[in-house]
Amino acid sequence: MSAAVAANRAILVVLPGDGVGPEVTGEARRVLEWFDKRRGLSFDVRDRVIGVASYRKSGRLLTDETLSDIMAADAVLFGAQGGPDYDDIPVKARREGGLLRLRRELGLYANLRPVKAIPALADVSPLKPEVTRGVDLLVLRELTGGVYFGEPRGIERLADGSERGVNTQVYTTGEIQRIGRVAFALARRRRGAVCSVEKSNVMESGALWRRVMQDLHDSEFTDVKLSHMYADNCAMQLILAPRQFDVVVTDNLFGDLLSDAAGSIMGSLGMLPSASLNGLDGQGRRRALYEPVHGSAPDIAGRGIANPLAAIMSLAMAFRHSFARDSDADLIDAAVGNVIAAGVRTKDIAASGTKAVSTSGMGDAVIAELQRLNDQGR
Numbered sequence: 001m002s003a004a005v006a007a008n009r010a011i012l013v014v015l016p017g018d019g020v021g022p023e024v025t026g027e028a029r030r031v032l033e034w035f036d037k038r039r040g041l042s043f044d045v046r047d048r049v050i051g052v053a054s055y056r057k058s059g060r061l062l063t064d065e066t067l068s069d070i071m072a073a074d075a076v077l078f079g080a081q082g083g084p085d086y087d088d089i090p091v092k093a094r095r096e097g098g099l100l101r102l103r104r105e106l107g108l109y110a111n112l113r114p115v116k117a118i119p120a121l122a123d124v125s126p127l128k129p130e131v132t133r134g135v136d137l138l139v140l141r142e143l144t145g146g147v148y149f150g151e152p153r154g155i156e157r158l159a160d161g162s163e164r165g166v167n168t169q170v171y172t173t174g175e176i177q178r179i180g181r182v183a184f185a186l187a188r189r190r191r192g193a194v195c196s197v198e199k200s201n202v203m204e205s206g207a208l209w210r211r212v213m214q215d216l217h218d219s220e221f222t223d224v225k226l227s228h229m230y231a232d233n234c235a236m237q238l239i240l241a242p243r244q245f246d247v248v249v250t251d252n253l254f255g256d257l258l259s260d261a262a263g264s265i266m267g268s269l270g271m272l273p274s275a276s277l278n279g280l281d282g283q284g285r286r287r288a289l290y291e292p293v294h295g296s297a298p299d300i301a302g303r304g305i306a307n308p309l310a311a312i313m314s315l316a317m318a319f320r321h322s323f324a325r326d327s328d329a330d331l332i333d334a335a336v337g338n339v340i341a342a343g344v345r346t347k348d349i350a351a352s353g354t355k356a357v358s359t360s361g362m363g364d365a366v367i368a369e370l371q372r373l374n375d376q377g378r
Ligand code: IPM
Pocket: 081, 082, 099, 100, 256, 295
């Protein structure tokens, strides 16, 4: 292949990160290799280092070279970041090399966290099967604004010697409209309903959020059904009656909380993938980062028992949202569904007393199923 052609190929950067990150992305990486061999990939894969592994080598959690590789990529497959090793890393270095900086630098304002009940896993969730049956919702979390980044922030010393911790919840019209447009557009491709979540009863930023969402709906998206809900009520509704939701759009902090709450529907965070996207640029390209929702899980790291399915399904989301390979994404989702239906379980989704497979055992099962579906002509 000529260099010119190679230079045009899209790039996926893989960043395993900390904790169970390397184990679960390792399995997603094997799935990628399977696709490369059996169905051909239209993009290049580059492995890069972030997190504690990078810090030990260079004193930086995220080096400038890695950041520029990430900025040049079409998509990033991210494992996880965090864990007890961070206690010894100075706050400044943590800020410079953290996931939050990456989200901000890449402008990944739209975080998609889908939750779709899998019938064969109904007994894993602590919620009753009649509550979780048929749940298919998407938490759309605003990811680059709000209290995560608002200024002023900090811990200051007061005259009496005590301290004051400050963070600022802040949203502008533009930020709300931007995430609102994504919510309505996603709803149009789903069941056509958006529930916008805030605390407009207490917070000015929430009152603005509600008004801007309603105006945007009334002027551009009247074909979509819009409802509003307070965040505390939403937390309860997600547990009591989750089937009522299609797209839930909310701010950065509420989205963090509510996506974990929604995770209880699945019973394990090990089953939740996510995509973080920015808008399309002039060339029709967008930046994107795909990561399992579960985080670094230091308590089980290095033991080969983490569930790689969230990482593998995050790869499916990358196929869908970054590489226009919907049929490959469908194939992954089908393989994962069949493997679960066949009773293959990592520890987090195994009924107590039953035998669980390892992280790589689950990867083996998914790859064998991909092969079987592929041979059937799917
Ligand atoms: C998440 C995580 C992160 C967040 C942490 C690790 C900073 O909880 O992605 O949900 O709070 O956004």
